[in-house]
Amino acid sequence: MAKRGVKLDYAYCLEEVIGAQGLSAQDISGLAPQVARAHQRLGEQHQGGELGFMDLPGQSSELLDAILEQAARLSSIADDLVVLGIGGSALGATAVDMALKGALRYAQPAGPEGMRLFVADNSDPRFFGAMLDRVDLERTAFAVISKSGSTAETMSQFLVVKELLERRLGKKEALRRLVFITDPEKGNLRLIAKDEPVAIFGVPPNVGGRYSVLSPVGLLPLACAGHDVQALLEGAAAMAEACKSPELTKNPAYLLAALNVGFYRRGRNILVMMPYATDLFGLAQWFAQLWAESLGKAQALDGSTVNVGQTPVAAMGATDQHSQLQLYMEGPQDKLIMFLTLGNYGRDLSIPDLYPRIDALSYLGGRSLAELVQAEARATTAALASQGRPSYSLRLPGISPEVLGEVIYLLELATVMAGGLLKINPLDQPGVELSKKLSYGLMGRKGFEQEAKQMEALDAGDNYLV
C-alpha cells in the first residue's frame, strides 16, 4: 500500500488565525456529529450497492490487464487517440493527461511515451473539425464514451468519424480503430457492437459519469497515453485508506467537505480552486463538474425545495494573482478558496543575476522559478488571511499518477460527504433533461414534438435586440 502524500492545511479557515470570518472550535465540533451521521449513511449506501466509485481503487487485475492489452493494441496501430466524450466522459482523462504531460502537450508529436490524447468535448464543428485536421486518420484511434450511447454530441461525432474512417480505410480497418466504453449491458453502443465487431468496455452501472475517471472511462485513454494507471489507482487506494475514519478532523475528505459546507452556510456561495501550476488547470475543471453537478440541486432528499449549490470557479496561480486576486482580496465576503500547492515542481530554472544594479531585478538573481512561485503561493494565502479571507491548501508533494489518484479520490469522497451534509442526492442530475429535450425538439427527433412546440413558445425572437 502506497503512503498518502497529499495533506490538507486548514489553518486559514480558523477564527483563531484569521479572525471573525473564520470558523471557531465550536463551529468545527458542531459539524462533527453531522459528518458522523452522513458517514453512516454513506456506508449504508455503499453496502447497498451504490457509490461504486469507492470500489474503483480495488478493481480486478483482470480488468486492468484487459485495459493495458487494449491500449497496447491501439498504440500499435495509432499515434493519436481521440476521445469522443463530453462532461464526465472527458474531463477526468483530460485532467490527468494535462497534469502529467503538460498544458503544452499538443505542441509536440506523439513519442515513445504514449499516444497523444485529444478530447473532443464539444460538438462545435470549428473545434472538432480542427481536431480532425490535426490527426492522421490512418494513424488515429477513437474511443467513443457514452454510458447511454445516446449523448447527442458524442454520437454525432461518432457518426461523422465512422463514415470518414470507412471511406478512407474500409469497414474492417475502421472498426479496428474504434473502442466503445459504455453501459455493460444496454444502450446504443452495445446494440451497434452486436452487429459490428468493436472492442468494448463496460462502466459499472453504479458509477456515474463524473465519478468515473478511475473506471475504464478514464483508465483506457490514460493507458493509451502511456500513463501509469496502476499507480493512479494505488494513490486512490492510499487516500481511501486515509479517509476511513468517521472523525472529522482525522479525515481529510470529510474535513474538506465540512469546511466547504460550513462556509457555504455562512454565505460563501463561491468555491475557488486555485492550483499553483498551469498543468493542473484541467484538474480544476474536472473538479468544477464534480462539485457543481453533484451539489447544485433544487430538491432535498425529503422532497423539500432547497435550490442549493456552491459555484465552483477554476483559477490558476500565480497567473490569477494578476487577474482575480484583486476581487478575492477586496470584493464581497462570498468566497472560499482551495489552493493546490506543490512541494516539488519536478523541474526548475535558475534565475541569473544579470543586472545587479537594478533593485527590482537583483533580488531575483540566484533564486529559481520554483522558489518564486512557491513564495507567491505562500504570500497570497497569507495576504488573504490577513484580510480575514478564508482559504485552505491541499499540499501536493509533486505531480505524479499517485498524487493525482489521491486528489481524485479525496475530492470525490468529499463531494458525496458534502451531499450528505446538504441532504441532497449528489449522484443525479435531473436539471439537465429539459435542455436536452428542447434540443431534441429543435432537431426534429421523433417523440419530441411537444418539446418542439414548447421551444417555439419560449423563443423570444428578435424583439429585444440592441
Place this chain on the structure above:
Amino acid sequence: MAKRGVKLDYAYCLEEVIGAQGLSAQDISGLAPQVARAHQRLGEQHQGGELGFMDLPGQSSELLDAILEQAARLSSIADDLVVLGIGGSALGATAVDMALKGALRYAQPAGPEGMRLFVADNSDPRFFGAMLDRVDLERTAFAVISKSGSTAETMSQFLVVKELLERRLGKKEALRRLVFITDPEKGNLRLIAKDEPVAIFGVPPNVGGRYSVLSPVGLLPLACAGHDVQALLEGAAAMAEACKSPELTKNPAYLLAALNVGFYRRGRNILVMMPYATDLFGLAQWFAQLWAESLGKAQALDGSTVNVGQTPVAAMGATDQHSQLQLYMEGPQDKLIMFLTLGNYGRDLSIPDLYPRIDALSYLGGRSLAELVQAEARATTAALASQGRPSYSLRLPGISPEVLGEVIYLLELATVMAGGLLKINPLDQPGVELSKKLSYGLMGRKGFEQEAKQMEALDAGDNYLV
C-alpha cells in the same frame, strides 16, 4: 467604417418573458438616469486624459506601420514568438490568437499564416520549462511585456531567457530576438534598453494592463502571429461608434453594464460568460480579468467601504451543459449568464445517417454539427428562461478579427460603465499590492524586511494539517 455585427439580445432578462426574477420595464427605466449620469462622468474623464482605451481604435497609422514592420522583422528570423507577460499583458493576445487559430493551435508547427504564439503567463517552472523545450531557441523571438518592468514573474523569465539566448547565440543575436513593450518613458525595461539595443514599444500611460489588448501589448504579438490587426481595430471602432448614445436601450455596452449591475444588486453575485465555441474560451478568461479586477473593490469613490464585485466565471457551451448546467438550472438564484452564440462557425461537418433504425441516432442523420450546437444553445437559454433563470446573449455573426474587436471594445466600455454605476474606480487594483510585498519579503528583496517579518507572523506553519 465597418458595420457593427455583434448584437445584444436581452429578452431573457425581462420580467415579461421569464417572470418575477426578470427586470421590469420600470427597473430598466430606473437604471437609465444612473447610466446617463455615469455617461457624462465617463465623457469628462476621457476629455481629462483618462480612459485611454477609448482612443485605441483610432491610433495613428504610423504606430500601426511600426508594429507591422517589427512583426515582419521578427517573422523573418523566428517561427515562434513567446510572450513573457502575465495578466493584462497576456490574456488579450491569447484570447484573440486562440479565437482565430483555434484551441488546438499548438498541435501544428508554424506555417505561412504567421508565427506560433506562446504565452508564458505563469512563473511555474514546469510550464515555462516545457515551453522552452517546445521551441527552437535559434528560431524564436521573445516579447517582454511589463509596464513597470518590475513584474516578478515576467522579469524572472526575461532573465532566464536572456542568459539562454546569449549563451547559445551570443549577445548580438540575443538582442535581435527581443522586443520590449513597456512604459513610454520610465521603468526597468527602458533602463536596460538604454545600454542594450532592443526594439521597444510604449504603452500609453492612460491605458491599464487589462484595457491594453488594442495597444502594442496585444497588437504586436497578434501581428507576429499573422492576424489582421487593422481589422481588429476597425471592429473596435465600429462598436465605439455604436456605443456613443447615452440612451440605455440604444447602447449595447451601457445596457450590458446595467443588466449586470441591476442583477448584481438583486443578489446575483456571479456572472457566467459562456461562449458556444471552444475557441472563445480565452476570450472568457480575458473578460474574467477585466470584470474581476476592475469591479472587485473595497472602497467606493467617496471613500466608503463597499466590498463590491461580481465574480466572473468562464464556462463553455455545449461542453458545460454536461458540467455546470445542472447547477445553473437548479442551484441558488445567484447567477446571471452571458451567452456568446455564433451565427456561423466558419466550417461545418455533416452527420451521416448510418443507423436509420436507432431512434436516438437517426434524427441526427442529415443534420450538421453546427445545427446541433446552435440548437443546443437555443435550447439551453430557453430551458433556463423557463425556470426564471435570467441570461442574455451576445450574438456574434462569426469569429473574425472585426467581430473580436467589436466584442473587446463592447466589454471594456461596459466594464467602465459598470464601475460608474457601482461608484468605484474601475482602473486601479490596490488589493494586489500586499501579496506582492509579502512575496518580495519572502524572496529577500531589499527594502521589504518589514514584510518578511509580517510574513513570518502570518505563516501558520504545520499546526493544522490533516
